[in-house]
Amino acid sequence: MIKIVYDIKIYREVLKDIIKTDDVVVELGCHVGKSTEIIANLSPQGKIISLDKSPESLGAMEALMEKHSQLEFMEGDVRLHETLEDVAKKIERCDILSVDLGGGYHPDTTFKVFFIWSSTLKPRDTIIRNRGLLDFVQSSSTQEIMESKRGWLESSGDDGIPKRLKELKMWSTRL
Numbered sequence: 336m337i338k339i340v341y342d343i344k345i346y347r348e349v350l351k352d353i354i355k356t357d358d359v360v361v362e363l364g365c366h367v368g369k370s371t372e373i374i375a376n377l378s379p380q381g382k383i384i385s386l387d388k389s390p391e392s393l394g395a396m397e398a399l400m401e402k403h404s405q406l407e408f409m410e411g412d413v414r415l416h417e418t419l420e421d422v423a424k425k426i427e428r429c430d431i432l433s434v435d436l437g438g439g440y441h442p443d444t445t446f447k448v449f450f451i452w453s454s455t456l457k458p459r460d461t462i463i464r465n466r467g468l469l470d471f472v473q474s475s476s477t478q479e480i481m482e483s484k485r486g487w488l489e490s491s492g493d494d495g496i497p498k499r500l501k502e503l504k505m506w507s508t509r510l
């Protein structure tokens with residue numbers, strides 16, 4: 336299942352609906368860990384890898400790691416190939432991919448991060464917090480049916496891995 340939300344409260348409610356006690360969760364954009372704490376409480380027997388590139392994250396996430404041994408924080412830019420490669424090496428499966436780079440953040444970048452990460456990690460469920468993507472999904476229509484049951488786009492198969500990951504290196508660091 337792929338869920339798109341904008342409201343942070345709904346984002347956290349959806350996390351509560353979809354995360355199971357032994358889930359492996361990859362959280363992109365954890366900031367100071369407010370949703371990470373919710374995730375950690377929902378998945379005490381699982382594994383959580385939370386990432387952010389903000390200098391504000393480290394101290395708060397270190398404090399959270401003391402409380403939750405299944406949590407690992409990684410400082411990094413999720414647009415970079417190396418970051419995804421590092422995470423992919425640490426986990427054998429991914430149950431939940433959560434993407435919150437900021438609700439109003441560039442929908443194009445958010446979609447690309449979702450696409451590359453989800454088609455590599457093949458999560459059971461994905462949740463994306465982004466206003467532009469929510470607007471796009473609700474404002475568009477089609478007469479064709481194409482649907483993915485899991486947290487990645489099955490119509491694209493393995494398109495996200497691995498040689499195309501190189502294109503992430505070309506992204507502007509200002510985006």
Ligand SMILES: C[S@@+](CC[C@H](N)C(=O)[O-])C[C@H]1O[C@@H](n2cnc3c(N)ncnc32)[C@H](O)[C@@H]1O
Pocket residue numbers: 343363364365366367368369370371386387388389411412413414435436437438
């Ligand atoms: C709205 S905050 C996340 C809030 C958090 N999910 C929560 O529920 O409290 C968005 C975060 O995404 C991070 N972010 C944005 N672009 C990023 C990138 N390319 N790589 C890593 N982190 C990024 C920002 O540093 C920021 O901390």
